[in-house]
């Protein structure tokens with residue numbers, strides 16, 4: 369890498385550091401698909417803050433304009449209502465491709481649309497990347513590992529996925545999206561990056577999207593029992609959204625294709641998670657057991673050795689520290705701004 373590239377990289381890793389004027393990198397034009405969603409909107413905040421221009425493409429299926437409203441009117445920011453299943457012509461330097469519903473409740477509700485988004489949407493964004501020579505980052509998922517036989521999961525594990533189950537639109541969809549990404553890289557020389565994201569939580573999550581952290585937090589705030597599915601012994605590992613955004617940007621700016629696991633390796637059973645939520649919000653909260661959903665993976669925990677070694681990235685925010693940051697946002701939206709849900 370040349371000197372200027374190294375300086376650019378330093379600036380990305382440490383945006384506060386003031387480089388000599390002549391060495392500051394020129395701003396990028398960055399496309400964020402799904403940028404009005406939970407993760408996307410936090411990513412947009414970071415990119416705008418560091419001086420880049422951002423175009424958000426979103427069809428508002430699970431995202432909300434209010435997630436990015438603080439950027440409306442900023443000349444660095446543009447919001448386009450568009451469905452990525454349809455082609456589009458734009459000129460950009462980088463594409464963060466996030467568009468896709470992430471909550472099982474949402475994607476099971478519209479399975480065919482979900483798989484079209486994953487396959488045709490990803491194809492269109494790769495076609496765009498090829499035409500304009502942009503670098504493309506796919507947000508894939510830990511679900512590509514299915515109900516895993518390897519624990520914790522490394523990137524070399526090929527997964528154990530049901531191709532005909534109710535989750536397949538999402539996990540097989542993302543597996544196909546990874547395949548397309550690698551085929552555009554090998555066949556058309558598109559510069560690509562693949563992140564496999566593990567369960568992430570934080571402010572701006574959809575309140576009623578059925579995911580476990582948002583459910584427990586909303587239930588505890590509304591003084592309802594916390595619904596634990598099955599026996600509650602299944603495990604997940606929860607990553608705070610700012611850690612994920614750091615990882616995505618570091619991966620995009622790195623020289624590595626991936627795939628990289630981006631997640632927090634601290635593993636919790638759903639009962640343990642319920643207890644942390646009780647401690648933070650309401651120690652009197654009750655737990656109610658409900659029947660579990662089909663194909664629910666028993667355990668999931670990332671091995672992040674690869675990201676630590678090659679990207680020098682690891683999550684910093686523990687569940688005990690991150691949960692209160694999300695609770696304030698949920699409290700405000702549930703009690704003070706119910707129409708803004």
Ligand code: NAD
Pocket residue numbers: 401402403404405406407408425426427428429430431432450451452453465466467468469470471485489507508509510564565566567568569574
């Ligand atoms: P989200 O549902 O909040 O955001 C997805 C965004 O994509 C929404 O704004 C939605 O309106 C938009 N979208 C959906 N279909 C679209 C389409 N056809 N055209 C245009 N826009 C469309 O979800 P999120 O949690 O922010 O997830 C973002 C990405 O990260 C997704 O690709 C998801 O698969 C991946 N991911 C998230 C998690 C997690 O725990 N949050 C875990 C693994 C992977």
Ligand code: UDP
Pocket residue numbers: 454455456457458491492493494495496497498499
């Ligand atoms: N595409 C797009 N914007 C672009 C370039 C391509 O939406 O700027 C779409 C295009 O319509 C096609 C897909 O991306 O459906 C794949 O494009 P590619 O050029 O790789 O394939 P082809 O058009 O030759 O099938």
Ligand code: UDP
Pocket residue numbers: 472567578579580581583584595596597598600602604638660661664665
């Ligand atoms: N879950 C739960 N109570 C809820 C919602 C989910 O116990 O109210 C469980 C669910 O069965 C799964 C885990 O929490 O084992 C994580 O579910 P989520 O939908 O958040 O994400 P997944 O990792 O399954 O995509």
